[in-house]
Amino acid sequence: MQELSTFELEVMHFFWEEGDLTGPDVYQRIADQRDVAYTTVKTIIDRLEGKGALKRHRSYGRTIVYRAAIQRGSTKMRHLRRFIDSVFRGDSRELFTTLLHDDQLSLDDLGYLESLLVQKRHDKDEKER
Amino acid sequence: MQELSTFELEVMHFFWEEGDLTGPDVYQRIADQRDVAYTTVKTIIDRLEGKGALKRHRSYGRTIVYRAAIQRGSTKMRHLRRFIDSVFRGDSRELFTTLLHDDQLSLDDLGYLESLLVQKRHDKDEKER
DNA sequence: TTTTATGTTCTACACATGTAGTTATAAGCT
DNA sequence: AGCTTATAACTACATGTGTAGAACATAAAA
Incomplete structure (x- = not known):
């Protein structure tokens, strides 16, 4: 998979959170937060389709329903x-x-991080034992 | 400060690790790892200077010694x-x-993460008490 | 001192990205 | 059936980034 840009990721989040969406659906959600043209959003959707991150699921009338494909x-x-590679030269500890x-x-x-960590260490310990 | 690109960050690392360096110094280090033209590296240095991330420290002969300024x-x-904003919509826990x-x-x-965490929680606890 | 090599500066270019206008088309309303 | 509007498809453009060649200048070598 080609990488996704910031804007592309933002759009993918809606699909991951809400499932199938149309262009106007996505536009609505983003326009709620900031000023953007419909065509801008649609261009991003088109690019996501081109990258294989979204696919056309079905359509009603002239409207296309997209679905996440990644x-x-x-x-x-x-x-x-x-990110770790570019900012921390691959060193997770620096992160x-x-x-x-x-x-x-x-x-x-x-506290939340600690709980995840304890869990993970436990699992890993078990496995490697 | 304007943000730095991946390549620009890579160059900054050398300055952070090793202190003052010249164009050829940086070139050498990167050329060790992959195929790149000297002018490419020098362009990145020039851009870093433009962004205020490097400054000219001194020069000997025609060679300029740069120093990190951030x-x-x-x-x-x-x-x-x-990164957290763009990939995790600002939610650190997702990270x-x-x-x-x-x-x-x-x-x-x-284990390393755990030790950092324990330390941090301790400090923070103290402070907020 | 003439030549050569090395470093700087300037210019260029393709590609990704954010942004949106224009045009075409099909739905839906009157 | 004709008019209006919503949607898709196409085109465009500025900016950032990775990439490097060309032109120029000066230190070093012969």
Whole structure:
């Protein structure tokens, strides 16, 4: 898969959250948040289709219903890896450090991370034993 | 500060790691890893100078010695925030989840993360008490 | 001192991306 | 059936980025 741009990812989120959508559907959601032309949104959808991230599912009248054709988890993982490579030269630990220096993280967020971590270490421990 | 591209970041890393460098110095390091023309590298340096990320420190002969003019920590933090915004819609917890799903993380990495976390929680606890 | 090599500057170009106008077309209303 | 409007399809354009050649200048070598 080719990589997705910021705007393309933004659009994919709607499909991942809500399932099948039309051009006007997506336009509506984005126009709620900021000023954008319908054709701009439609261009992004067209490009996503070209990249194989969306496919035409069906249509009613002249309106096309699109559906996500790539998975959320693997897409995010790919982007994360690419990010770590470019910003931290592939060193995950540098990401950890930067992440933990972020003052915008709440105690709650930290607790959440801890719980994930404990779980993961447990699983991994089991498996490698 | 304008944002830095992948290539620009790659170059900044050398300055952050090694201090002052000349065009040929940087070229050498990158050419070690992949095929690139000297002028390509020099263009990136020029753009970094234009963006205020590098400044001319001194020169000997026709050769210019550059020095980093932006900080590593804050730059990475900015990039991290931007990344979380675009890929995870600003939700750090989604990053945590994706991160912890990465099978390429070793038990050691996880231990490292845990130690950072414990430290951070301790500090924050103190402060907010 | 003439030649050669090396570094800087300037210019260029293809591709990705965000942005949107124009044109065509088909639905739906009157 | 004709008019209006919503949607799709196509085209366009500025900017950022990776890429590098060409022209120029000067240090180093012969």
